[in-house]
Amino acid sequence: MDLVCIPILRPRLPDTDALIPYLRRIDAARTYSNMGPLACELAAALQERFAAIAVPVANATLGLAAALLAQAPRPGHLCMVPSWTFAASGHAIRAAGLEPWLVDVDPDSGALTPDRADRALRHAPGPVAAVMPVAPFGAAPDAAGWDDFARRSGRAVVVDAAASFDSLRAAAVPQVVSLHATKVLGAGEGGFVLCGDPDLARRVGAACNFGFAGSRSASLRALNAKMSEYHAAIALAALAAWPRTRDAHADLLSRLKQALPDWAWPTGLGDAHVTNTLVARFPMGADRAEAHLTRHGIETRRWWGMGLHRQPAFADCPRQDLPNTERLAGLSLGLPCHLDLGADDIRRLADSVAGV
Numbered sequence: 001m002d003l004v005c006i007p008i009l010r011p012r013l014p015d016t017d018a019l020i021p022y023l024r025r026i027d028a029a030r031t032y033s034n035m036g037p038l039a040c041e042l043a044a045a046l047q048e049r050f051a052a053i054a055v056p057v058a059n060a061t062l063g064l065a066a067a068l069l070a071q072a073p074r075p076g077h078l079c080m081v082p083s084w085t086f087a088a089s090g091h092a093i094r095a096a097g098l099e100p101w102l103v104d105v106d107p108d109s110g111a112l113t114p115d116r117a118d119r120a121l122r123h124a125p126g127p128v129a130a131v132m133p134v135a136p137f138g139a140a141p142d143a144a145g146w147d148d149f150a151r152r153s154g155r156a157v158v159v160d161a162a163a164s165f166d167s168l169r170a171a172a173v174p175q176v177v178s179l180h181a182t183k184v185l186g187a188g189e190g191g192f193v194l195c196g197d198p199d200l201a202r203r204v205g206a207a208c209n210f211g212f213a214g215s216r217s218a219s220l221r222a223l224n225a226k227m228s229e230y231h232a233a234i235a236l237a238a239l240a241a242w243p244r245t246r247d248a249h250a251d252l253l254s255r256l257k258q259a260l261p262d263w264a265w266p267t268g269l270g271d272a273h274v275t276n277t278l279v280a281r282f283p284m285g286a287d288r289a290e291a292h293l294t295r296h297g298i299e300t301r302r303w304w305g306m307g308l309h310r311q312p313a314f315a316d317c318p319r320q321d322l323p324n325t326e327r328l329a330g331l332s333l334g335l336p337c338h339l340d341l342g343a344d345d346i347r348r349l350a351d352s353v354a355g356v
């Protein structure tokens, strides 16, 4: 008998009924973008949740680029970024006129830490204008640590917190969250930049809107990264349902944690925050695990490929030696982690992982 494949993801966004009240408001207001009433309401709701200013954006990639541009880095200078990240981080750096400088990560957390960034700066291959730390797979960014680093280093910092909606805490430096359909809180496409520094937040807003800050004169290098009212509608409906969605994810994570072997469970996951990106480290290697799980009808994904330095678009970027990135890329494999997983699916997943 053919096995029914367990997909890696089954995104679920608010359904039509949940969207209708918001869509009717768009019909009535006849404002479709340019920080209309729904985008403003979303910004206010996020500000209340995080106690920092939130700028809704069209997607996190543009939000990252705009948050760099808002800090006016010198075009052509370097932006330090961990090679262990998704391609979007590197593309955003280039969209802001900078060149990615690929550095290694902490072997346990898989993240660039402020200490590592300090040490790396002593051996920079050129002038470093900015640093883009990345919070892996929904982990909490080190808000205080990066604020402190930005103050003492004088570098622009923009935190890529694409998957960290639930673990995010306010910081002065901009932190960028994705609301892509694959994220735990999804709006189809979308995101927001959270920034505790009101002046910088205003510049981020301008960098998302052609550089306009109160007039139609472009005041800085900028983009069009605005979120449309339709995407704000989906984000607001998703936010209204978030307490229930979060409970469902927390319950799923606790069932997965009980079922999966201890060695496969990422440190800290599910204790303090929820995510729908479950990345296990397979001691026998992700290649073998992937082949075994595919044979058992379980879809897996290498969310970040083998790191930026192994991807043709970034192969020419300056880089450090990257032993920890290489090791993590060789071991890490994304597993199914979505609300459609039933008890049978979880058992099958756990047995297959244990059987690798």
Ligand SMILES: Cc1ncc(COP(=O)(O)O)c(C=O)c1O
Binding pocket: 059, 060, 061, 062, 085, 086, 088, 089, 134, 160, 162, 163, 177, 178, 179, 180, 190, 191
């Ligand atoms: C680490 C990281 N950065 C940036 C992004 C880009 O987000 P978006 O699709 O909203 O542009 C992603 C998307 O998954 C991501 O994983």
